[in-house]
Amino acid sequence: MPDVLRFPDIRPGQRFRTASRTVTVEEIKAFAAEYDPQPFHLDEAAAAGSVFGALVASGWHTAALAMRLFVDGGLPIAGGIIGRAIDELRWPVPVRPGDTLTGESEVLEVIPSASRPGTGRARVACRMFNQDGELAMSYIVTLVVRA
Amino acid sequence: MPDVLRFPDIRPGQRFRTASRTVTVEEIKAFAAEYDPQPFHLDEAAAAGSVFGALVASGWHTAALAMRLFVDGGLPIAGGIIGRAIDELRWPVPVRPGDTLTGESEVLEVIPSASRPGTGRARVACRMFNQDGELAMSYIVTLVVRA
Numbered sequence: 404m405p406d407v408l409r410f411p412d413i414r415p416g417q418r419f420r421t422a423s424r425t426v427t428v429e430e431i432k433a434f435a436a437e438y439d440p441q442p443f444h445l446d447e448a449a450a451a452g453s454v455f456g457a458l459v460a461s462g463w464h465t466a467a468l469a470m471r472l473f474v475d476g477g478l479p480i481a482g483g484i485i486g487r488a489i490d491e492l493r494w495p496v497p498v499r500p501g502d503t504l505t506g507e508s509e510v511l512e513v514i515p516s517a518s519r520p521g522t523g524r525a526r527v528a529c530r531m532f533n534q535d536g537e538l539a540m541s542y543i544v545t546l547v548v549r550a
Numbered sequence: 551m552p553d554v555l556r557f558p559d560i561r562p563g564q565r566f567r568t569a570s571r572t573v574t575v576e577e578i579k580a581f582a583a584e585y586d587p588q589p590f591h592l593d594e595a596a597a598a599g600s601v602f603g604a605l606v607a608s609g610w611h612t613a614a615l616a617m618r619l620f621v622d623g624g625l626p627i628a629g630g631i632i633g634r635a636i637d638e639l640r641w642p643v644p645v646r647p648g649d650t651l652t653g654e655s656e657v658l659e660v661i662p663s664a665s666r667p668g669t670g671r672a673r674v675a676c677r678m679f680n681q682d683g684e685l686a687m688s689y690i691v692t693l694v695v696r697a
Contacts (some may be wrong), residue, residue, distance in 0.1 A: 487641070489639035
C-alpha cells in the first residue's frame with residue numbers, strides 16, 4: 404500500500420492506527436476554559452457532584468485530540484484530511500485525566516465523483532480507544548479525496 | 551419560559567440564539583497548531599494553493615467555538631449541555647479569519663426516559679451562521695436533560 408492514498412488507492416476495508424497520547428488534567432481544563440467552560444470539565448469538586456462523578460474531558464476536546472492523532476498518522480490521505488461531513492458521533496465512555504487514547508480508522512465505502520473523474524469521497528469510521536480498550540469516541544467521516 | 555430548562559420545560563419548536571464572536575487569524579492558527587496542523591489551517595501561502603484557496607479554520611475549531619457560544623448562553627439546559635450523540639455534522643461554508651459567528655438552537659424532539667420518569671433526552675438542531683448569514687456549520691445533538 405502506498406504511503407499516502409490518492410482516490411484510486413482507497414479500498415473499503417483498509418485500516419490504519421494512530422500513535423497514542425495520554426491526556427493530562429491540565430489540558431482537559433485548558434481546553435474547557437477556552438471552549439467548554441462547564442464545571443464537570445473544569446473543577447474536580449464540582450465534577451464529583453455531577454452526573455459524571457469526576458472530572459471528564461469535553462467531548463469536543465476528545466474530538467480535537469483524535470484529529471491530531473489522525474493528522475499525525477492514522478489516516479494517510481493525499482492532500483490532507485478534509486472532512487465534508489461527520490455522522491454518528493458518539494462518546495460511549497468519558498475521557499478522564501491520565502487516559503491514554505489510540506485511534507483507528509477503517510474505510511467503509513468509496514464513492515467516485517460524477518463530475519470529476521478519478522476523485523471522489525470516502526466514508527471512514529474513526530474510533531478512539533482508551534488504555535483499557537474501551538471505546539471513548541466513534542464517528543463516520545466523509546472525506547474528499549483527490550486523484 | 552424559565553431561564554434554565556428542565557425536562558418538563560422543554561418543547562419542540564423552542565429556539566435560542568447565542569451571542570456573536572469574531573474569529574481571529576491568531577486563534578485559527580493556534581487551534582490548528584495544537585489539534586489540526588494541516589497547511590490550510592496554519593499558513594496563508596500554503597492555504598492559497600489548497601482546495602480552500604485561503605486560510606480556513608479547522609472544522610473542529612468551529613465546533614469548539616460553537617460549543618463556547620452555546621455554553622455562554624444559547625442552549626439553557628438545567629445541569630449543563632451534556633451531549634450523548636451528534637448527528638449530521640456539516641460544514642457547508644468554511645470559517646475564515648475575521649468571520650463573525652452566531653449560533654442558534656432549535657428543539658426538534660423530546661424523548662422521555664423509560665427508566666427515569668421526569669427526565670429524558672432532547673434532540674436539538676444547532677446552527678452557526680457567519681456575518682453574511684451563510685450556514686457555516688450545523689448538527690443535531692442529543693442532550694441528556696434532568697428533571
